[in-house]
Amino acid sequence: MRGVRVDPFSLRLREPLGTAKGEIRERRGFLVGVDRGTGARGVGEATPLPGWTEPYADCHDGLAEMRTAASDGWGFDVEALGPAARHAVSLAEADAAARNRGVALHDWLADRFETRRGGDDRPTTVPVNATVGDGTVDETVSAAEVAVEDGFGCLKLKVGARPLGADERRLRAVREAVGDDVVLRADANGAWDRETAETAVELLADLDFAYVEQPLASDDLHGHAELRGRGVGIALDETLYDSSVSMPTNLREHADVVVLKPMALGGPGPTLSLAQYLRRSGVTPVVTTTVDAAVARAAAVHVAAAIPGIPPCGLATGDLLAEDLVDDPVPVTDGEIAVPEGSGVAGDAFDHRLWD
Ligand SMILES: [Mg+2]
Incomplete structure (x- = not known):
């Protein structure tokens, strides 16, 4: 250096x-x-x-x-x-x-971490989900409908901020409004106790949700393991970043999906190493940002593109910012982000911020 x-x-x-x-x-x-x-x-x-x-x-x-x-x-x-x-x-x-x-960053990463096998395609886009925040039934349904009109085929709904009965009305109304073809996920951010989570998982399975993120507190690994196999996937997010939790070697018994945040994992390398480990364990990785600026968002798109067959990722966060370092190098179109062309993260698009 x-x-x-x-x-x-x-x-x-x-x-x-x-x-x-x-x-x-x-x-x-x-x-x-x-x-x-x-x-x-x-x-x-x-x-x-x-x-x-x-x-x-x-x-x-x-x-x-x-x-x-x-x-x-x-x-x-x-x-x-x-x-x-x-x-x-x-x-x-x-x-x-x-x-x-x-070479593009995703090609460099896939080569370095040996994530692609012979038959794997080199992706040109990464699928992303829309996030629907907490709100009334009407607010939730209208946000979901706008996202589907914008071309998103996967929506993540925030839950757990209100009693489960109120969340149930929101989730049922969204499923009814968007139909059966849209993939739905829920994110409780650790809000539920075990009893509420069990009832919620039953409801989510009934409404054909793909998975629920962090239904229980971050340190309740055993509780998450108990919720698996009931018709809806169990995803860990906060647990991974809770320094009081030591990761078990048998992670596959605790989660169906794990949410990977490159900014909190120390970079693209550790993220891809972990993704490889998860894949080998039969756990599905999903990549998300931590509401980052343009450089880290673009890098996270490359990380996701280096993981073959990645499901929709939480990378559609650029719109949360009122301003950015440069024009968005990774805009969302029809529920997908095109992987930036050019070498590295985005060619020399960011150099003027540091060297001119
Ligand atoms: Mg989450």
Whole structure:
């Protein structure tokens, strides 16, 4: 790493976003550029999200130390950084390596992590789901209908913010409105106790939901295992990022689906390693963002494209931002995102932010 550049940014959200870990109004992070001095430049992004990654201040300090070490010619242990900072650095390195070879990032990743077999197609698009937030029955149905009109074939509905009876009315009304051909998922963000979750799983199976994310608290691995095999898939999300939970070796007994967030996993590499492990265990990986800026969203699309047969992913989050670093390199069309052409993440589309 000859030269390192770190450029802070702050992007407003269109509307405050309620999450299980508090409301967010803006996304603050860092663009990170590496220049290997051989003409190979790469760009990465660190957009920390408290509760999922290291705090902003830690991310800032870690990247500042790394930049100083690079300019003074010292060694620096990237593994000592938090996941968002590691995401930025490893993405920038991967972008530089792929651009140096003149290949797209997803091809470089698939080659490096041996994710594609001989018969696997090289995808040109990645399927994505729309997310429908909590709301009244009418609000939920109209958001679902708009998404289907926009071409989405897979909707994820937020549940668990109201009593199950109220959620039941929302979910039934959506299934009735969109028909049987639209794939539905639910995300409870850990809101239910075991008894409520059991009733909810019965309802979701009845309404032909594909899976429910995190029905129980993040540390209740055993409870999630107990909910499996009842007609609706069980997906783990928060559990994966809860440092108090040690991942079991028999993950396949606890989940049908696992939600992978590259920003919280430390970059494209660790994400693909985990996806490979999940696939070998018979667990389905799904890739999502943590409401990131353009560079990390584009990178997450490449990560998903490197996983053959990936189901619809939670990558349609660009519209949540009122502003962005550059024009969206990964817009959604008819429920799909075209994998960016050009070498690396998106050719030299981001270079002017760091080097001009
Ligand atoms: Mg989730």
